Amino acid sequence: MNTDGEETLTCEYCGQVHTAVHLAPGQAARCVRCTTVMAKGRRLGPEAPLVFAVTALILAVPACSLPFISAGKLGDERTSLLFTGVVAIWQQGMRTMATLVLLLGGIVPMALIASIALLLAPRELRGVFFTDSEIAKLVAFLERWSIPEVQVLAVLVALMKLGSLVHVTIGPGFWCYCAMSVFLLMALRGIDLDALNKGVIPTHAPGQ
Numbered sequence: 001m002n003t004d005g006e007e008t009l010t011c012e013y014c015g016q017v018h019t020a021v022h023l024a025p026g027q028a029a030r031c032v033r034c035t036t037v038m039a040k041g042r043r044l045g046p047e048a049p050l051v052f053a054v055t056a057l058i059l060a061v062p063a064c065s066l067p068f069i070s071a072g073k074l075g076d077e078r079t080s081l082l083f084t085g086v087v088a089i090w091q092q093g094m095r096t097m098a099t100l101v102l103l104l105g106g107i108v109p110m111a112l113i114a115s116i117a118l119l120l121a122p123r124e125l126r127g128v129f130f131t132d133s134e135i136a137k138l139v140a141f142l143e144r145w146s147i148p149e150v151q152v153l154a155v156l157v158a159l160m161k162l163g164s165l166v167h168v169t170i171g172p173g174f175w176c177y178c179a180m181s182v183f184l185l186m187a188l189r190g191i192d193l194d195a196l197n198k199g200v201i202p203t204h205a206p207g208q
Contacts, residue, residue: 011036049190050120056113056183059176064106067171069155071162082106082173105151109184112142116187143188148181 007020011031018032029039063082070079083106090098119135155174162168 009038011038047120049187050117052183052187052190053113053117053120056180056187057110057117059180059183060110060113063173063177063180066173066176068173068177069159069171070169071166072169073166077167079171082177101151104145104147108142109146109148109181112139112146113180113184113187115139115142116184116191120191139191146184148177148184152178152181 009018009020009029010016011018011034013036014031014034016031016033018029018038021029028037030037065081067079068082068084070077072078083102086098086102086106089101115135115138119132119139159168159170
């Protein structure tokens with residue numbers, strides 16, 4: 001905000017100061033000096049990232065509790081949940097791998113979803129235990145280690161290889177996990193990760 005009461009927007013790369021203007025949905029504001037995109041008009045409402053995060057959080061429950069994959073041959077069928085593979089890897093002696101799969105494909109993505117929802121929730125719902133800056137830094141940290149989309153890809157590759165050996169059925173837990181991953185990515189698109197790395201809640205978030 002300048003001395004005349006006009007809201008301003010400063011380019012983080014070259015420092016050029018601009019007068020803030022209202023952006024139409026999908027419209028981008030570029031720096032006149034270096035052409036860096038500084039802000040985008042939201043295609044959806046300002047509460048969309050919070051809605052996406054809450055939806056992903058809700059989907060995490062059936063993703064963990066419903067059947068993930070069923071595999072059978074000659075009448076013998078076994079059903080796996082999301083973390084059944086982690087237990088199998090652990091029992092095979094690959095404990096480091098099992099820990100990484102559990103953390104990066106399960107715990108960290110769900111913690112990231114909860115952190116985004118907390119970051120974007122009304123201030124009175126956040127409590128007094130964490131500041132906005134601390135939550136923003138936590139979201140930025142967890143985003144670097146969250147790879148649910150990689151887990152989805154790994155499962156699909158495994159299904160392609162197992163399909164020629166046994167009868168494989170994809171359960172509702174897998175589809176809920178896929179939907180959770182999509183909504184997580186959509187929520188991340190609604191916040192400025194560069195701003196989060198600095199520990200602040202962005203004012204001008206990328207458009208949906």
